[in-house]
Amino acid sequence: MSEVAVDAVEVPRRAAAAFTPAHRGVLGAALLVLALAAVLGPFAWILTTSFKYQIAIYSGEWPFTPTLANYADVLFGRRSDFVANVTNSLVVASASTAIVLVVATLAAYSLHRFRWPRWVTGALLGWTLVFHMIPVMTLIGPWYVAFRALGLYDTRMALILTHVTINLPMTLWLMRAFFAEVPPEIEEAALVDGCRPLQAFRRVTLPLVVPGLIASGILAFIFSWNEFPIALSLTSRELATVPVAIARFAQQYETQHGQMAAASIIATLPAVLLMALGQRFIVRGLTLGAVK
Amino acid sequence: MELVNRTFRHWSLVPAVLLFAVLTLYPTVNLVRMSVSTIEFTQGGEAWSFTPLRNLALLRADEVVPPAVRNTLLFVVAAVTIEMALGLGLALLVAGVTRGKGLIRTVMILPILVPPVAIGSMWKLLYNYDFGVFNQALVALGLPPANWLGSTSLAMWSVVAVDVWHWVPFVFLILFAAVEALPVDVLEAARVDGATRPQLLRRVILPLLRPAIVVALLFRTILAFKVFDEVYLLTSGGPGTSTELITLHLYKVFFEQNQLGYGALLSLALIAAILAVLLVGGQGVRVARA
Numbered sequence: 058m059s060e061v062a063v064d065a066v067e068v069p070r071r072a073a074a075a076f077t078p079a080h081r082g083v084l085g086a087a088l089l090v091l092a093l094a095a096v097l098g099p100f101a102w103i104l105t106t107s108f109k110y111q112i113a114i115y116s117g118e119w120p121f122t123p124t125l126a127n128y129a130d131v132l133f134g135r136r137s138d139f140v141a142n143v144t145n146s147l148v149v150a151s152a153s154t155a156i157v158l159v160v161a162t163l164a165a166y167s168l169h170r171f172r173w174p175r176w177v178t179g180a181l182l183g184w185t186l187v188f189h190m191i192p193v194m195t196l197i198g199p200w201y202v203a204f205r206a207l208g209l210y211d212t213r214m215a216l217i218l219t220h221v222t223i224n225l226p227m228t229l230w231l232m233r234a235f236f237a238e239v240p241p242e243i244e245e246a247a248l249v250d251g252c253r254p255l256q257a258f259r260r261v262t263l264p265l266v267v268p269g270l271i272a273s274g275i276l277a278f279i280f281s282w283n284e285f286p287i288a289l290s291l292t293s294r295e296l297a298t299v300p301v302a303i304a305r306f307a308q309q310y311e312t313q314h315g316q317m318a319a320a321s322i323i324a325t326l327p328a329v330l331l332m333a334l335g336q337r338f339i340v341r342g343l344t345l346g347a348v349k
Numbered sequence: 350m351e352l353v354n355r356t357f358r359h360w361s362l363v364p365a366v367l368l369f370a371v372l373t374l375y376p377t378v379n380l381v382r383m384s385v386s387t388i389e390f391t392q393g394g395e396a397w398s399f400t401p402l403r404n405l406a407l408l409r410a411d412e413v414v415p416p417a418v419r420n421t422l423l424f425v426v427a428a429v430t431i432e433m434a435l436g437l438g439l440a441l442l443v444a445g446v447t448r449g450k451g452l453i454r455t456v457m458i459l460p461i462l463v464p465p466v467a468i469g470s471m472w473k474l475l476y477n478y479d480f481g482v483f484n485q486a487l488v489a490l491g492l493p494p495a496n497w498l499g500s501t502s503l504a505m506w507s508v509v510a511v512d513v514w515h516w517v518p519f520v521f522l523i524l525f526a527a528v529e530a531l532p533v534d535v536l537e538a539a540r541v542d543g544a545t546r547p548q549l550l551r552r553v554i555l556p557l558l559r560p561a562i563v564v565a566l567l568f569r570t571i572l573a574f575k576v577f578d579e580v581y582l583l584t585s586g587g588p589g590t591s592t593e594l595i596t597l598h599l600y601k602v603f604f605e606q607n608q609l610g611y612g613a614l615l616s617l618a619l620i621a622a623i624l625a626v627l628l629v630g631g632q633g634v635r636v637a638r639a
Contacts, residue, residue, distance in 0.1 A: 089453070093456055095514070096456050096459065096518065099471055099475055100459070102474075102475060102482050103471045106474060114480055159364070160364040160368060163364060163365070164364070164366075167361035168362070171361075181362075181366065181369070184369065184373070184374075185369070187624070187627070188369075191619075192575040192623070194596045194599045194603075196376050196616070198380070198383065198613055198616060199376035199613070200372075201603070201609070202379065202383065202609065203376065205395070206395075222368060222369070255357050258357075279462050282464065283465060285465065285581075286577050286578070290604055300466035303466050303582075304469075304470075304581065307582055317470050317474060318471070320467075320470070324463075324464050325463045328462035329459070332458055332462055336454075336458065339458060340454060340458065340522065343461065
């Protein structure tokens with residue numbers, strides 16, 4: 058199963074022949090266009106809404122006079138902390154991604170390379186899996202209590218630590234899959250040639266899993282940037298991240314539709330940007346993560 | 350040499366274990382402690398008192414829990430069923446396309462990576478009663494506008510529709526990878542032997558895809574139980590309790606009613622339920638893979 062799915066990335070066109078005749082017709086093409094429109098339509102609608110004055114949104118006039126007023130209002134308006142929110146999100150997402158990459162890569166390498174007793178490997182991997190399945194909301198209560206006791210409530214540190222924790226299972230499993238594809242002989246050769254173990258890891262094996270680091274890094278960053286329930290529960294107004302700001306915005310200024318659309322579009326930009334840069338890695342990461 | 354090897358071996362696993370122990374194991378243990386307590390915040394600290402029966406009584410008296418459980422089950426079953434059907438159909442459809450697969454895949458990743466909160470606020474605008482795209486379409490067709498998020502009968506299905514939009518692409522990506530990896534010679538052999546197209550699909554392709562389908566199903570089911578962000582934005586559980594989900598209720602118990610002890614009890618019940626699903630589902634995967 059797992060090998061099969063990995064193969065699919067390398068041999069994209071193999072099975073197409075078996076399906077082709079059924080869908081050569083217009084029907085197949087039409088359905089496909091419909092599916093693409095269904096995915097992209099909402100984005101297009103919101104994008105145009107974000108450039109409309111309130112009056113144009115209500116009247117539904119077309120064509121409309123485009124304006125950047127909504128974006129200006131969201132970013133620099135008097136009632137908006139959006140620049141601070143973006144800064145918070147960037148700091149938390151960058152720091153938590155950097156930490157989770159280091160922690161998970163070391164752990165994945167350790168599990169892969171060193172002969173740990175089976176129960177150690179099993180307990181760690183099993184627990185990460187179980188933790189990944191549990192709604193994070195169940196642990197936010199105890200986190201809240203613990204962070205208050207430690208004086209970390211409403212700090213970026215609390216968000217960074219919790220975001221590292223929620224991204225650790227995925228990153229660990231992904232890096233493990235990528236390490237598994239490095240032939241052990243390469244590192245053994247380096248050791249025979251007089252490399253110390255740490256050097257062998259840093260100079261030989263690590264460079265070979267750079268695609269894995271990129272894939273996990275992009276996904277971890279995006280998931281941290283998107284994360285909502287923890288940020289909502291563990292921060293106050295000043296340290297709110299972008300998703301929290303959007304939620305507050307949607308509730309407090311429910312009638313400012315143009316601004317809501319603009320804020321949604323801004324929040325979507327990092328994902329679109331990273332996807333454009335690292336699409337290949339992301340598809341690999343998402344399907345690997347699901348299949349392995 | 351041996352010493353360096355051994356120390357590297359040990360410290361390489363330490364950060365992950367430490368992090369997990371402190372931030373997941375310890376809170377889980379604390380959850381048990383909280384679930385039998387009443388916690389009140391006083392100036393400069395918190396007061397814990399041991400009241401296991403009070404929390405149980407709160408659970409029994411909580412009138413939101415039954416509808417929340419019902420809604421969550423309905424949401425998970427409806428959303429996951431539709432997503433699996435559409436995702437599988439789309440994967441088979443795209444497999445037959447000769448050009449543009451890259452484009453389709455790119456487009457399909459987008460909803461998975463967009464912040465769920467942004468998806469919620471986007472769809473809130475799309476569903477808007479006065480000028481949302483759906484009501485504009487209805488009015489243009491001469492039909493009366495619908496109260497997508499405000500009517501008790503419609504709200505749940507509007508929420509399910511957003512989840513379907515969000516997650517069909519994920520099912521598609523997994524199943525598409527599996528479809529593309531189907532052994533061509535087997536399909537070819539079946540066709541040479543005179544299998545008709547429906548036979549080929551039912552007797553050859555679907556059985557070969559079964560492991561991937563089970564994996565996608567399991568993943569989606571578990572993720573569907575975790576849903577929170579979009580629904581919080583779209584309806585916050587309303588109108589009434591018609592879209593109240595267990596995760597939303599948990600948030601309200603913890604942070605709106607400030608019932609940390611009772612919330613912990615509710616969390617433990619939820620974790621137990623999910624572990625049960627996991628065990629049954631894991632068995633299913635094992636059977637499907639065998």
